[in-house]
Amino acid sequence: MAANEELEGITLRVYVTLVNENKPLGPRELARKANLSSPSVAYRHLQKLEELELVEKDCFGGYTVRQRQQVKGYFLVGSKLFPRLVLYSFFFIGILSIEILIAAARLLIGETLEYDFMMLIFVTSAAVALFLIEGVLSARSRQKNKKLAQ
Numbered sequence: 001m002a003a004n005e006e007l008e009g010i011t012l013r014v015y016v017t018l019v020n021e022n023k024p025l026g027p028r029e030l031a032r033k034a035n036l037s038s039p040s041v042a043y044r045h046l047q048k049l050e051e052l053e054l055v056e057k058d059c060f061g062g063y064t065v066r067q068r069q070q071v072k073g074y075f076l077v078g079s080k081l082f083p084r085l086v087l088y089s090f091f092f093i094g095i096l097s098i099e100i101l102i103a104a105a106r107l108l109i110g111e112t113l114e115y116d117f118m119m120l121i122f123v124t125s126a127a128v129a130l131f132l133i134e135g136v137l138s139a140r141s142r143q144k145n146k147k148l149a150q
Helices: 009-021 027-033 039-051 084-108 115-149
Strands: 055-057 063-065 074-077 080-083
Touching: 009 027, 009 039, 009 063, 009 080, 027 039, 039 055, 039 063, 074 084, 080 084, 084 115
Parallel strands: none
Antiparallel strands: 055 063, 074 080
């Protein structure tokens, strides 16, 4: 079975925490950083990641990421994993900022805003709102699933 298919739920959270920390973590520290109920839960998921050859244990008992894996629903940017919806919303926030600057410049020189341009700002604002709302709902769903799994 592919590693990407195995990465879900708590195992995914453990993996993302290890990738984002980018330093060796023991089960106790990982349990605290990943908000797990106990170090034994962290240890069980670390073993699963070890079997998938995604992490390795050092001689001091710390676990590090051995192989960075592209994970469904996340972008690997440098050495960090970010949820896709967050990056999409930042992309549209950038576009919206440019549109607002253009609109402000037009208004400052005395031009009126055309209907098409106002609709463009509205559509971009809607895209920002949708991605942010979906991102928040997705995070809440993951937290709810996290509490149920513990």
